[in-house]
Amino acid sequence: MNAGDTDRRRFLLAAAGAGLAGAGGCRRSPPPVPPAQWVGDSAERGHRLHTHLPDARGGAPSGAPSGAPAVRRAQIVVVGAGVAGLAAARALGRRGLDDLAVLDLESQPGGNSRGHRMAGLDCPLGAHYLPLPGPNALAVSEWLHEIGLLHTSHGRSVPDERHLCHSPQERLFIDGAWHDGLLPPAEPGGSTLIQYPAWAGLHYFAGRQGFHAPGDDAPGRDAVFTWPEGNAWLIRRLAQPLAGRLHAGRLVHAVRVEREGVQVDAWDIASGRPERWQARAVVVAVPLFVAARLLADPPPALVAAASRMRYAPWLVANLALREPLLDRGLGAPASWDNVRYGSPSLGYVDAGHQRLSPAAGPTVITAYWPLTTTERSKLLADTASDWGHRITADLQAAHPDLPEKVQQIDLARHGHAMSIPVPGTRGSTALAALRELRGPVQFAHADLAGYSVFEEAFEQGERAARVLLEER
Ligand SMILES: Cc1cc2nc3c(=O)[nH]c(=O)nc-3n(C[C@H](O)[C@H](O)[C@H](O)COP(=O)(O)OP(=O)(O)OC[C@H]3O[C@@H](n4cnc5c(N)ncnc54)[C@H](O)[C@@H]3O)c2cc1C
Missing domain, CATH: 3.50.50.60 (FAD/NAD(P)-binding domain)
Structure with missing residues (x-):
């Protein structure tokens, strides 16, 4: 995360907390903070x-x-x-x-x-995708055949495309524009590291089958199954x-x-x-x-x-939006998985992405926020409203129109979510x-x-x- 980003986030948080107008400090009154509540694990x-x-x-x-x-x-x-x-x-x-x-x-x-x-729409509280199983995942493959997600054609397992993540799959917001894929474009002399908690980045990226560099669009590289409600x-x-x-x-x-x-x-x-x-x-x-x-x-x-086990805490935030976020013509189009470079979160997925209807409508976006083990207490100590502010401010950095479109924020905390690899x-x-x-x-x-x-x-x-x- 660079210093500019930190400052911007601090500013946005302060602005939201102090009830000031949005970026630029103009006098327009801020949109009311959407109600946030805890759901999921007790x-x-x-x-x-x-x-x-x-x-x-x-x-x-x-x-x-x-x-x-x-x-x-x-x-x-x-x-x-x-x-x-x-x-x-x-x-x-x-x-x-x-x-x-x-x-x-x-x-x-x-x-x-x-x-x-929420708001009549399905969304995940945790896991949201399954990559096509590899050759060693025999039991999973067998079950996916049983439930019709895979079938055999010419001796090969073929996925039911209706359940694969639709295109465009992922994009990264960096230097004020969206880029296709999740790797930052190579910059001479610049760092290409995204600074999440190290284990979270490793888990997220290594867990993706065929994760590839921008421009490498070989068909089927990134095929994952996903649904509005995730797994x-x-x-x-x-x-x-x-x-x-x-x-x-x-x-x-x-x-x-x-x-x-x-x-x-x-x-x-x-x-x-x-x-x-x-x-x-x-x-x-x-x-x-x-x-x-x-x-x-x-x-x-x-x-x-x-x-030996160390468990990572995660926060998952579902935000019900009354209408889709604006496409401000800043590069790659809205995708299933959307990540902002320098954000403390791992970005958000759009539960409406798999919808077949051409008309864009209300949707739910799901933001994933990994924490370090020393931050676990924030899941209990900070209120739903604190987290609502934090998440809204983070997403607002790439989507200035977000706060006025959020109707409700439902937050799930996973205190001991998964073992750190x-x-x-x-x-x-x-x-x-x-x-x-x-x-x-x-x-x-x-x-x-x-x-x-x-x-x-x-x-x-x-x-x-x-x-x-x-x-x-
Ligand atoms: C935020 C998040 C996002 C993730 N995203 C993905 C993803 O996109 N794709 C993916 O493949 N994986 C993802 N994962 C990993 C996910 O953990 C696994 O996919 C999978 O769900 C783990 O299943 P499990 O049965 O091993 O464990 P758990 O999900 O931990 O299941 C354990 C169960 O035991 C119950 N339990 C615990 N203690 C008791 C008790 N004392 N008495 C009775 N019941 C008890 C719990 O309520 C729970 O239902 C994600 C995980 C998290 C936290």
Whole structure:
């Protein structure tokens, strides 16, 4: 980020906060600040795990639900209805093991891939695209064939183009103009680095298949599936066959291996009552730092792997716009993914981009804001209105007409969103040992791959299910 950018952002923030007119300091009164509210993950629910609930080692903080638990049974319990948990449930079910219970603390399944709806429009709350699966993502490919996103032609997998990201896909705002693609145009003597938190840039760019330099437009290079609601489109297709076996609003706080199987203790948030699930086996499909807390006797590989993990906080902001943003003739046209050079955010995607209607209308844009671990407390300390201001000011730097078009801002905070891809973690012996574990407790989460993307989470769910099926 250069000094000019910093100054501009400070100025915009100050202007918004002090109720001054927009850039240039003219006397026009500023548009009212749009209402901003928190949606999505409930920080309070997750934090009850260490403030209110007894853990598997018997600690019982005050406020823990009391009374005898309602005893429930299933052959297999899956803890966590994110991509990994849902993929595990699917794999078990299609091989005949369908006496399942999938428990999740949130009210909706999907974890980091959940969706949202505002102003009558679908939008993502987290993950928003899936690249065409590579040759090693066998289980994902098989499922994409099953749901019709891929079909076979002349021995090759071919995507259904209606679900691929439409053109133009991405652009970068730099030096007052939009450029095609996400890499800054090469400048003699100039820096071409975009300064996000280093891990976020690495994760974002390395995660993109065929990410390419400006001007390199080889067909199919960047093909990604995307939908207005992001990967929640995929979640709906994973969750729908589970119907009555999905139990939302269940905060699991202890998992114990007993002589006859496993015991999973949960708190039913709606009724405030404890539940005890008895099962032959369990798939623990939650982040490893949570898994390590749930188990009475965590395997050494889990303790070692969990201690390596560092989790990045993210903020995702959905802004409902009463009309599209102005195309001011400043270069590349509005794209699905729009990034401003020097911005602390990773830009925004437009949920209306995949719309087939030629008439431009109201839309929702989704801005992605990664934070460093030392900034996590800002997600709880700063108000929705603080974040609304911050995000509006950031986007306004490339779109001066944005503030007057925003009707509502819905903000989702992901305090421990995803493991930071630290060198050495992905190939660590601890993670390898965790994937090799046998027995009635299996772990499944993108964390087991050391890299948080849909394909990895899905493959980990499949792997955990396979182990339990082999041990049947
Ligand atoms: C902002 C953001 C953007 C992203 N964008 C993309 C993208 O575009 N493409 C992509 O491929 N990936 C993206 N990702 C990565 C994303 O994490 C993965 O794609 C995937 O959703 C991870 O799934 P998972 O099942 O491993 O984990 P999670 O999503 O972490 O699922 C874990 C589940 O366990 C539940 N849970 C946790 N603790 C408990 C408990 N004690 N009791 C009961 N339930 C519990 C949670 O509620 C959650 O539903 C993004 C992530 C974030 C945060």
